[in-house]
Amino acid sequence: MFDSDLSAEVSNFSYKVVVPSPVLYSQFEPDIHPYLIHLALEQLGFDRVVDVSTSSMALGAALLRYIAAYKGRRPLISSYCPSILRLIQVKYPDLVELVVPLDVPRELTAREIRKNLPRELGIKSEDIGIMYVASCPGKIVSIKQPAEKARSWFDGVTSVKDVYPVLLPHIIAEKEKFDDSTVPDDFSFHAGWIRSGGIIQSGKAGNWLAVSGLDHVKRILDDIENSRLRNVDFVEALAHMLGCIGGPFCVENPYVARTNSIKQREKYEKKIELDLEDIYRKYDEGYYRLEKPVLPRPTTYFDTDLPTSIKRMKERERVYRGLRQIDCGCCGCPTCMTFAEDFVMGEVELTDCVFFPQVSENE
Numbered sequence: 460m461f462d463s464d465l466s467a468e469v470s471n472f473s474y475k476v477v478v479p480s481p482v483l484y485s486q487f488e489p490d491i492h493p494y495l496i497h498l499a500l501e502q503l504g505f506d507r508v509v510d511v512s513t514s515s516m517a518l519g520a521a522l523l524r525y526i527a528a529y530k531g532r533r534p535l536i537s538s539y540c541p542s543i544l545r546l547i548q549v550k551y552p553d554l555v556e557l558v559v560p561l562d563v564p565r566e567l568t569a570r571e572i573r574k575n576l577p578r579e580l581g582i583k584s585e586d587i588g589i590m591y592v593a594s595c596p597g598k599i600v601s602i603k604q605p606a607e608k609a610r611s612w613f614d615g616v617t618s619v620k621d622v623y624p625v626l627l628p629h630i631i632a633e634k635e636k637f638d639d640s641t642v643p644d645d646f647s648f649h650a651g652w653i654r655s656g657g658i659i660q661s662g663k664a665g666n667w668l669a670v671s672g673l674d675h676v677k678r679i680l681d682d683i684e685n686s687r688l689r690n691v692d693f694v695e696a697l698a699h700m701l702g703c704i705g706g707p708f709c710v711e712n713p714y715v716a717r718t719n720s721i722k723q724r725e726k727y728e729k730k731i732e733l734d735l736e737d738i739y740r741k742y743d744e745g746y747y748r749l750e751k752p753v754l755p756r757p758t759t760y761f762d763t764d765l766p767t768s769i770k771r772m773k774e775r776e777r778v779y780r781g782l783r784q785i786d787c788g789c790c791g792c793p794t795c796m797t798f799a800e801d802f803v804m805g806e807v808e809l810t811d812c813v814f815f816p817q818v819s820e821n822e
C-alpha cells in the first residue's frame with residue numbers, strides 16, 4: 460500500500476523511486492541497518508530506493524579535478540548548500556565567480572536513475588517518478604524552482620520530518636526479525652556530505668576549510684572578500700551548525716545524529732570502487748557541471764517607477780516586522796530581509812518561514 464500523503468507528487472507514475480537525503484539514516488540509532496531503512500521505504504510503496512553514495516563519490520572526484528585544474532582567484536567555495544549559494548548571490552556578488560560550478564549529488568543521482576532505469580526495466584522514462592527526501596526548505600526550493608538549471612531531475616520532494624514518523628513503525632516492526640545476512644552484496648551505504656567537513660573528507664584534502672552556521676560562514680565570506688584567505692584552496696560552507704544534520708527538517712538532535720552517522724559509517728560503510736576513467740571522461744564532457752552559470756542576484760524590486768518602489772519598500776518593512784528577524788536561513792533565504800523581499804516579489808509564501816504560525820501578515 461502506498462502512503463498517499465508522501466507520494467502525492469509521484470502518484471501518477473507507475474514506477475516510483477525514492478532518493479533519501481543521507482541525513483535520513485542519521486535520524487536512526489546506529490544498530491538500525493541502512494538496508495532496513497530501505498526495506499521500510501519500500502513498504503511505504505516505493506518500488507526502488509536509491510541512495511546518493513555513488514554520485515557523492517563521483518562528484519568528490521570531479522571536484523578534486525576541478526580544483527587541481529583551476530588557475531584563478533582563490534579560495535573556491537562549495538555550491539552544495541542552497542542557502543549559502545543564495546547568500547553569496549545576494550550579499551556577496553563579487554564572490555560568485557569562486558563558486559564551484561558542479562552539480563549536487565541528489566541531482567546527479569536522479570539524472571543517473573532517469574538514464575539507466577528505463578534500459579534496465581524496459582519501461583519508458585516518463586513512467587518513472589523520482590522523489591527526494593529533503594533535510595531543509597532550501598533543497599525543496601532548489602527542486603521546485605531550480606535557479607541553475609531548466610528543471611530538476613526530480614518529480615517530487617518531501618521532508619525528513621514527514622517521512623520519519625511513517626517510517627518508524629515499519630522499522631520497529633521489522634527490526635527484531637531483520638537478518639544482516641539478507642543484505643545484498645551490491646548494497647552500498649555512504650554517510651555522504653551531511654556533516655560539516657563531509658565534502659572535504661570525501662577527497663584528498665589539500666588546504667581546505669570547512670565552516671558551518673550562517674554567522675561563521677558570513678565571517679569567512681567577509682575574509683574572502685577582504686582577500687584574507689588566499690592560501691586556502693577550497694571552502695566547504697554549510698548554513699547549519701554541524702552541516703545538514705542540523706537542518707530544520709531533521710527530527711533528531713544534531714549532536715545525536717552526528718554520533719549516529721559516525722557509528723553507521725564505521726559499521727556499514729563499504730568502499731565504493733570508482734571508475735575514475737569514466738568519471739574523468741564525463742567531467743571533460745561537462746556532465747557534472749551546473750547547466751547555467753551561478754550569477755549574482757541583486758535585488759531588482761526597486762528597479763521600477765517611484766510609486767511602485769515605495770509601495771514595495773513599505774510592504775517589505777511590514778513583512779519583515781512580522782518575522783522573527785533571527786536570520787536562521789531555515790527557509791532557504793539567507794536572511795529574514797531577503798525573505799521579506801522575496802515575499803514582496805511573489806517568490807515565497809509566508810508559510811515557507813519555519814516559524815510561520817508566529818508570522819503575522821497584518822503586523
Ligand code: SF4
Nearest residue numbers: 540595698699703706
Ligand atoms: S546546511 Fe542546512 S541549508 Fe544547507 S543544504 Fe544542509 S540542511 Fe540545507
Ligand code: SF4
Nearest residue numbers: 787788790795812813
Ligand atoms: S524568514 Fe523565517 S525561516 Fe527565513 S531566515 Fe527568517 S526566521 Fe528563518
